[in-house]
Amino acid sequence: MKKVLSSSAIRRVDKKTMERLSLSSLQLMEIAAFNLFQFFCSHFQFYQTSTIHIFCGNGNNGGDGLVLARMLFKAKWKVKVYYLRFSSKDSNEFAANLNQLNEMKIPIEELNENRFDLSIQQSDVVIDALFGSGLNRSVQGFVGKVIDILNQSEHIVAIDIPSGLMAADNRNNSLEHVIKATATLSIQVPKLCLFQPTYAECIGEWHLIDIGLDHMALEEEQTPYYFLERSDIKKLIKPSRTFAHKGTNGHGLLISGSFGMMGAAVLSANAALRSGVGLLSIHTPKCGVEILQQAVPQAMVEVDIHQYFTTCIQSVEQYKGIGIGPGLGQAENTQKAIHHLLQLVIQPLVIDADALNILASHQDWLSLIPTGSILTPHPGEFKRLVGEWNSDEEKLEKLKEFCGKVKSYVILKGAFSCLCTPEGLFYFNSTGNEGMAKGGSGDVLTGILTALLAQGYTSESAAMFGMMVHGLAGDIAAESIGKVSMNALDLIEFLPHAFMQLND
Numbered sequence: 001m002k003k004v005l006s007s008s009a010i011r012r013v014d015k016k017t018m019e020r021l022s023l024s025s026l027q028l029m030e031i032a033a034f035n036l037f038q039f040f041c042s043h044f045q046f047y048q049t050s051t052i053h054i055f056c057g058n059g060n061n062g063g064d065g066l067v068l069a070r071m072l073f074k075a076k077w078k079v080k081v082y083y084l085r086f087s088s089k090d091s092n093e094f095a096a097n098l099n100q101l102n103e104m105k106i107p108i109e110e111l112n113e114n115r116f117d118l119s120i121q122q123s124d125v126v127i128d129a130l131f132g133s134g135l136n137r138s139v140q141g142f143v144g145k146v147i148d149i150l151n152q153s154e155h156i157v158a159i160d161i162p163s164g165l166m167a168a169d170n171r172n173n174s175l176e177h178v179i180k181a182t183a184t185l186s187i188q189v190p191k192l193c194l195f196q197p198t199y200a201e202c203i204g205e206w207h208l209i210d211i212g213l214d215h216m217a218l219e220e221e222q223t224p225y226y227f228l229e230r231s232d233i234k235k236l237i238k239p240s241r242t243f244a245h246k247g248t249n250g251h252g253l254l255i256s257g258s259f260g261m262m263g264a265a266v267l268s269a270n271a272a273l274r275s276g277v278g279l280l281s282i283h284t285p286k287c288g289v290e291i292l293q294q295a296v297p298q299a300m301v302e303v304d305i306h307q308y309f310t311t312c313i314q315s316v317e318q319y320k321g322i323g324i325g326p327g328l329g330q331a332e333n334t335q336k337a338i339h340h341l342l343q344l345v346i347q348p349l350v351i352d353a354d355a356l357n358i359l360a361s362h363q364d365w366l367s368l369i370p371t372g373s374i375l376t377p378h379p380g381e382f383k384r385l386v387g388e389w390n391s392d393e394e395k396l397e398k399l400k401e402f403c404g405k406v407k408s409y410v411i412l413k414g415a416f417s418c419l420c421t422p423e424g425l426f427y428f429n430s431t432g433n434e435g436m437a438k439g440g441s442g443d444v445l446t447g448i449l450t451a452l453l454a455q456g457y458t459s460e461s462a463a464m465f466g467m468m469v470h471g472l473a474g475d476i477a478a479e480s481i482g483k484v485s486m487n488a489l490d491l492i493e494f495l496p497h498a499f500m501q502l503n504d
Contacts, residue, residue, distance in 0.1 A: 001232045002208070003218060004225035004428070005189045007133040007167045013188075016217035029060065029093050032211040033067030036159065036185055039209055040068070041075065044157065044183075050125045051078040055150060057130040057163075058083060058090040064159055064187075065129025066097035073106050081108040082118070084130065086143050113142045118149050125155045128179045130163035133191055137173075139164045144177030151180050158184040160191075162202045167191040170199070171391050178202045185209050189218070190227045195416045195428045196392035224400075228419075228427045233468045233502050236461045249278025250454030253319040254447065255341070255355075256326040257284040258334070259308035262291045264327030264353070264443045267488050269296040271447030274495040275469075277321070277454045285309050310334050313341045321454030322347065325355030326443040335362070342368035348408075348459050349373045352446040353381075360384035366406050372422075372459040373408040374449055374466075376442060382412055400424045409463045413442060417471065419463050427464060431471030435478045440488030445470045448495070472498040 005013070018028055054069045056062035062083060069081045081101060090098070101108050111118060120126065128150065130143070139147060147164055150156065156179060161167055164178030170193060178199075184206040186194060193199050194206050241248065252272055257265030265284055269292065272280050282292055283302040292301050304310050311333040316322055322345065328334060335358050348370050351359070356377050359365055369375075377385060382395075386402050389395040396418075403410050403420045412418045415434070419427040448470055452462035476497050477490040 001229060001427075002189055002227040003221060003223050004192050004195075004227055005218075005221055005223055006192075009221045009223065010133060010189065013213050013217045013221060016220075017212075017214040020214050020217070025060075025093055026096060028211075029063050029067055029097070032187060032209075033064050033071060035209050035211045036064065036068050036187075037071040037075075039185060039207065040072070040157070043207075047125045047155065048077060050123070050155075051080055052125050052127060053120070054079060054081045054127040055130055055146070056081065056083045056094070058085045058087055058094050059132065059134075060091050060093055061129050061132030061134075061159060063091060063093040063097050064132075065127060066094065066101055068127065068129070068159070069106060070097070070101060070104065073104065079106065081106060082111050083108065084111050084143060084146065111146060116142070116145075118146065120149050120152045122152060122154045124153045126150050126153045126157070128156055128158040128163050128181060130179075132160045133167035133187075135164070135166050138175070139177045140174075147177040147179055154182065156181045156183075156204075158203075160185070160187045161193060165193050165199060165202055167193055169393050171393050180204075183207065187211055188213050190428075192225055195418070197415065198392050200415070224424055225426045226428070227430060228464060228468060229430050230468065230472070230502060233465050236457070236465050237503060238455065238457070246278035249276060250320045250451070250456060251279040251281070251318060252277045252321040252323070252450045252454035253281045253283060253302075253316060254326070254450060255283045255310060255313060255322070255324040256328055256443075257282070257288040257292070258310065258327055258329035258331070259285065259287050261327030261329060262288045264440065265292060266295045267440045267443040267492065268323060268326040268447035268450070269299050270492050271444040271495065272323070272451040272454075273298050273447075274492055275448045275451035275466075275499075277451035280451075281319070283310065283313060306333065310337050313337050313344075316341070316345055316347075319454070320347065320456065321350070321450045321452070323350035323352070323446045323450030325350075325352035326446050328354040330354050330358055330361075334358070339365060339368075342370075345370055348453060350376065350446050350449040350453065352376045352442055356381045357384060369406045369408055371407045373406070374411065374453075374459055374463050375406075375408060376411045376413060376445055376449070378413045378442065382410075396420075396426065400426075409459055411445070411463055411467050413445070417467050419467055421460060427467075429467050429471050431468055432474050433471075433478050433483060435483030435486045436471070436474040436491070438487045441470075441474070441491060444473075444488050444491045469495065469498045469502060472501060476501075
């Protein structure tokens with residue numbers, strides 16, 4: 001699990017690393033640049049026939065850029081270096097490395113408002129080392145003009161974060177002049193802006209570059225933000241038991257389906273059955289019985305009294321995991337049935353789709369949600385629950401406030417799906433891809449989560465595990481059949497492979 005740290009926290013870690021490993025700031029910069037150099041050479045070999053245009057500010061991010069330029073030059077890459085003095089004083093590290101480049105006769109040019117003749121073509125390769133994660137104001141004036149010219153290139157690699165972006169909070173950033181990178185090499189830890197959809201076109205594909213900062217120094221920093229990795233989930237997985245039987249593997253209930261939307265019930269049920277649940281029941285209206293018994297023969301069907309939608313949910317105390325919402329519809333009697341269920345149930349629920357929309361229409365029912373429930377809205381459903389937001393940062397604030405209010409977990413679905421806990425901790429998912437942006441993918445997640453709760457996982461473990469395995473199934477599907485053609489059925493097909501990979 002990687003911590004997502006602020007720029008001030010990263011500076012503290014840098015300082016402790018230098019103290020504990022007896023490194024100078026110049027030595028740490030050499031180590032950072034060497035790791036950037038290795039990654040660049042191994043992942044961007046196709047740029048080796050091009051001239052690499054490296055743009056440096058006169059701070060430490062620019063210093064990283066200068067050292068990288070020196071290493072590329074020594075490795076026989078064609079480089080040209082440009083530097084901008086947007087601060088009145090060069091950092092000591094920048095000045096020392098600038099001297100080295102001059103001594104090596106590496107092509108280098110200073111750009112300023114009085115000497116500014118710059119032309120960048122679409123095919124030119126640009127490395128952006130102007131600003132690092134410490135930027136705290138909008139970029140304007142001459143530097144903004146330089147960024148606009150650099151954005152004419154279709155091949156920009158940003159060091160740490162794209163220049164013009166702030167690492168964590170961009171609400172006071174005009175975003176008028178921001179590098180639009182094709183790739184971002186984030187140093188040591190992810191930055192919060194990497195997970196926010198507003199800035200995706202500036203960041204491109206991003207990679208973490210480990211530069212060996214002191215492990216204990218990283219552990220000592222406190223943060224509410226984390227990047228969840230596969231290795232974190234392996235620690236959560238319950239061991240299989242030789243004498244297990246269907247009863248010990250848990251009994252789950254899905255309340256799903258209505259006339260015309262039985263497909264969602266089928267998807268969530270099949271996903272639950274691929275996720276280890278011992279027994280599965282499905283509460284559904286009469287119109288869905290034949291469909292479910294043919295499509296999901298392993299499940300037991302609990303039939304509602306109504307022909308077309310759910311109106312009456314009886315006792316549920318025998319179920320350890322209960323999922324509600326896929327294909328449910330929002331009929332008036334269904335809304336009453338949900339209200340009755342919320343008054344009846346004490347165990348955590350998985351709440352999705354129409355169940356979320358019904359709650360959004362009855363805000364006074366939110367207090368009835370059982371503690372530790374898992375809600376799985378997409379951004380549109382979440383807006384209906386909490387109202388509009390003006391920025392990604394405000395969205396996270398609303399998410400934290402909502403989870404604390406209902407004492408439950410929310411998986412806000414999307415790229416880098418975000419799990420927020422009742423305590424206000426955020427976990428961004430490392431699996432999943434845009435090929436999953438298809439109808440039914442959320443129903444699959446509901447089935448997975450219901451199965452995990454039924455097997456006795458805590459709400460937090462189920463949410464982390466379920467989010468990860470759901471995205472991993474999508475990644476395996478994308479590798480196997482491509483993002484364009486994959487759909488929710490493929491997620492279910494590749495779930496066994498995802499569980500096997502996490503167990504490996």
